[in-house]
Amino acid sequence: MHSFKELIAQFNQYFDQQKFPEQPATLYNSASHILNMGGKRIRPVLCLMGNELFNELNPDAFEAGTAVELFHNFTLLHDDIMDKAPLRRGKPTAHTVYGESAAILAGDVMLINVYEHLNKVNAGYKQKIISVFNRAAIEVCEGQQMDMDFESLDPEAVQYDDYVNMIGLKTSVLLAASLQMGSIIGGAGDGNQQHLYAFGKNVGIAFQIQDDYLDAFGDPEKFGKQQGGDILVNKKTFLLLKAFELCNPAEKEQLKKLLTSSPDDKVNKVLDVFSSCKVDKWAEKEKERFTQLAFNNLDEIAVLSARKEPLKELANFLLERQQ
Amino acid sequence: MHSFKELIAQFNQYFDQQKFPEQPATLYNSASHILNMGGKRIRPVLCLMGNELFNELNPDAFEAGTAVELFHNFTLLHDDIMDKAPLRRGKPTAHTVYGESAAILAGDVMLINVYEHLNKVNAGYKQKIISVFNRAAIEVCEGQQMDMDFESLDPEAVQYDDYVNMIGLKTSVLLAASLQMGSIIGGAGDGNQQHLYAFGKNVGIAFQIQDDYLDAFGDPEKFGKQQGGDILVNKKTFLLLKAFELCNPAEKEQLKKLLTSSPDDKVNKVLDVFSSCKVDKWAEKEKERFTQLAFNNLDEIAVLSARKEPLKELANFLLERQQ
Numbered sequence: 001m002h003s004f005k006e007l008i009a010q011f012n013q014y015f016d017q018q019k020f021p022e023q024p025a026t027l028y029n030s031a032s033h034i035l036n037m038g039g040k041r042i043r044p045v046l047c048l049m050g051n052e053l054f055n056e057l058n059p060d061a062f063e064a065g066t067a068v069e070l071f072h073n074f075t076l077l078h079d080d081i082m083d084k085a086p087l088r089r090g091k092p093t094a095h096t097v098y099g100e101s102a103a104i105l106a107g108d109v110m111l112i113n114v115y116e117h118l119n120k121v122n123a124g125y126k127q128k129i130i131s132v133f134n135r136a137a138i139e140v141c142e143g144q145q146m147d148m149d150f151e152s153l154d155p156e157a158v159q160y161d162d163y164v165n166m167i168g169l170k171t172s173v174l175l176a177a178s179l180q181m182g183s184i185i186g187g188a189g190d191g192n193q194q195h196l197y198a199f200g201k202n203v204g205i206a207f208q209i210q211d212d213y214l215d216a217f218g219d220p221e222k223f224g225k226q227q228g229g230d231i232l233v234n235k236k237t238f239l240l241l242k243a244f245e246l247c248n249p250a251e252k253e254q255l256k257k258l259l260t261s262s263p264d265d266k267v268n269k270v271l272d273v274f275s276s277c278k279v280d281k282w283a284e285k286e287k288e289r290f291t292q293l294a295f296n297n298l299d300e301i302a303v304l305s306a307r308k309e310p311l312k313e314l315a316n317f318l319l320e321r322q323q
Numbered sequence: 324m325h326s327f328k329e330l331i332a333q334f335n336q337y338f339d340q341q342k343f344p345e346q347p348a349t350l351y352n353s354a355s356h357i358l359n360m361g362g363k364r365i366r367p368v369l370c371l372m373g374n375e376l377f378n379e380l381n382p383d384a385f386e387a388g389t390a391v392e393l394f395h396n397f398t399l400l401h402d403d404i405m406d407k408a409p410l411r412r413g414k415p416t417a418h419t420v421y422g423e424s425a426a427i428l429a430g431d432v433m434l435i436n437v438y439e440h441l442n443k444v445n446a447g448y449k450q451k452i453i454s455v456f457n458r459a460a461i462e463v464c465e466g467q468q469m470d471m472d473f474e475s476l477d478p479e480a481v482q483y484d485d486y487v488n489m490i491g492l493k494t495s496v497l498l499a500a501s502l503q504m505g506s507i508i509g510g511a512g513d514g515n516q517q518h519l520y521a522f523g524k525n526v527g528i529a530f531q532i533q534d535d536y537l538d539a540f541g542d543p544e545k546f547g548k549q550q551g552g553d554i555l556v557n558k559k560t561f562l563l564l565k566a567f568e569l570c571n572p573a574e575k576e577q578l579k580k581l582l583t584s585s586p587d588d589k590v591n592k593v594l595d596v597f598s599s600c601k602v603d604k605w606a607e608k609e610k611e612r613f614t615q616l617a618f619n620n621l622d623e624i625a626v627l628s629a630r631k632e633p634l635k636e637l638a639n640f641l642l643e644r645q646q
Contacts, residue, residue: 027468078431082424101405101471104427108401109464111431112457115438119453123446130442134435141432145350148424 001307002057004314007048011041014062015069020113030098030106034077035070037089042318043068043178049314050182050196053307060121064129064181067117068174071133074110075140077103082148125184132184136177143169155236155259156244163241164205172204195300202294203315209287210319212237216271217280228267234259238286239279247277291319324630325380327637330371334364337385338392343436353421353429357400358393360412365641366391366501372637373505373519376630383444387452387504390440391497394456397433398463400426405471448507455507459500466492478559478582479567486564487528495527518623525617526638532610533642535560539594540603551590557582561609562602570600614642 002010020028044065051061079085080093081103087093095103118130146166150158179200180193188196212230216239220227230237243255251273258270274280294315298308315321325333343351367388374384402408403416404426410416418426441453469489473481502523503516511519535553539562543550553560566578574596581593597603617638621631638644 024465024468024472026472027465078427082427102468104401104405105464105468105471108430108434109461111434112460112464115453116457119450119457123450126449127442127446130438134439134442137435138432141428141435142347142350145347145425145428148428149347149349 001052001310002048004045004049004310004317007045007052007310008041010057011044011048011062011065015041015044015066018066026098026102027106027109030094030102031077031110033094033097034073034088034106037091039069039073041069043072043174045314046175046178046200047182047185049311050179050184050188051186052182053196053301053303053311054183054186054188054192058185060185061182063117063120064133064185065178067114067133068178068181070110070117071114071137071140072174074107074114075144077107077110079144081107082144121185128184129181132177132180136173139169139173143167143171143173146170150236155240156256158236158241160241160245163236163238167208167238168201168205171208172201175204176200192301192303195297199294199297199301199311199315202290202297203318206287206290206294207318209238209283209290212239213280213283213287216274228271231267231270232262239274239283242282242286243274243277243279246279246282247273251277287319291315291321324375324633325371327368327372327633327640330368330375330633331364333380334367334371334385334388338364338367338389341389349421349425350429350432353417353425354400354433356417356420357396357411357429360414362392362396364392366395366497368637369498369501369523370505370508372634373502373507373511374509375505376519376624376626376634377506377509377511377515381508383508384505386440386443387456387508388501390437390456391501391504393433393440394437394460394463395497397430397437398467400430400433402467404430405467444508451507452504455500455503459496462492462496466490466494466496469493473559478563479579481559481564483564483568486559486561490531490561491524491528494531495524498527499523515624515626518620522617522620522624522634522638525613525620526641529610529613529617530641532561532606532613535562536603536606536610539597551594554590554593555585562597562606565605565609566597566600566602569602569605570596574600610642614638614644 020031022028044062047061047065047068048057051058076088077094080088081095081100085093086096093103094106098106114133115130118133119126121129143166146162147170150163150166176197177200180197183193183196215230215237216228218227226232229235230240240255244252247255255270255273258266258273263269295312298311298315301308343354345351367385370384370388370391371380374381399411400417403411404418404423408416409419416426417429421429437456438453441456442449444452466489469485470493473486473489499520500523503520506516506519538553538560539551541550549555552558553563563578567575570578578593578596581589581596586592618635621634621638624631
């Protein structure tokens with residue numbers, strides 16, 4: 001058994017050996033560009049952890065991990081084009097450096113490479129691994145489309161449950177599938193695979209609620225982002241959508257007005273509405289609810305509880321919980 | 324054994340049963356849009372023919388055929404975005420109808436679906452099938468990038484051999500891989516697979532030379548396209564690149580001038596240079612050279628020659644040869 005930190009180090013060592021061909025340079029420089037921006041490599045580590053929950057680490061988990069990390073970066077590359085984002089992690093995005101066509105194509109070639117890695121896993125579970133991956137990959141695309149569809153609607157027109165569904169698809173199913181793929185490599189049975197998948201999905205949703213909460217109410221110095229960044233761009237978040245459900249008619253009017261204007265104190269005024277309708281308290285509870293669901297899922301997995309410790313640690317770390 | 328026409332009918336019946344989910348509508352309508360434009364479905368029929376060259380038709384060849392047809396349409400969808408093409412087959416392209424973001428994402432979800440079909444083939448040759456497909460798919464992307472890179476260069480700066488290589492990657496390797504995938508499903512050995520692959524690649528290049536030739540010198544009524552369409556948009560073709568090699572300094576100057584201007588009689592003037600430097604005769608010979616290479620490859624395949632008849636017929640049909 002290895003700690004989260006040890007697994008990240010092991011994976012990075014493996015992942016950094018993978019190189020794209022040198023030619024055509026425009027194509028592969030664009031693909032390398034997004035990978036060189038770094039990242040926490042959470043998803044591949046979930047593959048390794050899913051494997052180690054049930055068995056010794058198998059080289060196939062590194063292949064599956066490489067596949068999900070390439071896929072995740074492919075989605076970032078194409079999402080940045082769709083969002084017309086000039087920057088990612090403070091650096092120019094691939095399409096601004098290499099042009100949109102090269103960036104579309106670089107994403108495509110990365111997605112094909114995903115399957116080069118999945119194709120290396122043992123024939124005994126190859127079909128199952130590709131199938132679990134494909135379902136998640138398709139759902140990520142569906143989630144992205146739903147997100148774009150929601151963006152064109154008024155916040156009031158988006159149902160909270162639809163939003164949870166969208167966020168689940170866009171951000172959580174790949175975490176869940178990463179764990180499940182690892183567990184398949186580790187030899188887990190169907191029931192254990194499903195509990196682990198559910199754990200990953202619920203942790204993902206709790207994390208996203210926390211992310212929205214911290215953007216609004218977090219300490220900007222600690223969080224490393226501008227406070228209220230989501231509010232400034234009228235981003236649909238758990239908080240904004242739920243606020244429309246929770247607030248009274250006067251607050252609702254105020255919120256609508258704030259969304260169509262940009263006063264200097266927009267962030268503070270929106271935060272005042274959020275606080276008065278107690279959507280901050282609601283978010284804390286909702287995050288806790290999904291966290292609890294996740295830990296219940298983990299409890300259901302039929303392995304010695306000592307083996308679950310790294311996953312508990314990771315969830316507590318991601319969800320900023322004190323033990 | 325089935326004829327080309329019978330195999331097309333069988334494939335279409337199978338392919339048309341495949342439906343995308345209904346939601347999210349923007350995503351899947353955009354994917355269906357390109358498929359509904361039709362097409363000759365040559366590539367999947369090559370899968371079926373590659374299979375039948377060695378054995379009875381296997382349902383796996385329909386899965387592999389569906390995969391290559393989806394992949395081909397995915398490339399058209401993304402290429403149209405890169406080329407900013409408003410029309411395909413006289414109809415508005417997917418990105419003009421559904422927006423660029425939905426079209427990028429629809430291509431992505433189609434590419435993932437490719438692997439859903441490849442994942443259905445027998446475990447005994449799944450790894451090999453995915454591996455052959457992936458190599459071709461990566462090469463198609465590389466060819467597309469090389470094509471875009473060449474577009475920004477002067478025609479004189481593009482070497483003929485590099486252009487043949489690019490065209491091979493962009494248009495021929497998928498034909499070749501379709502045949503090879505079918506042959507794997509039919510149980511062919513490595514040697515026969517390679518000969519069949521080479522046959523497909525050489526037919527593809529001969530076809531592309533013919534396509535360039537007909538665009539310039541073909542009968543517009545028979546060809547169904549405007550004569551000299553490539554010339555009008557200064558498209559790099561076999562003819563233009565070779566003309567720069569074959570023509571004398573005066574002709575070269577004239578060609579350069581014509582490329583930077585658009586006189587009313589541009590097409591005729593370029594055709595005059597093509598004729599005087601005999602690039603038309605060269606193209607006929609070059610097409611014949613690749614065709615001969617292809618038929619030599621077919622001869623090398625160790626099966627009864629009667630089994631090769633449908634492939635010969637298809638090649639003669641595609642290359643407009645009288646038997």
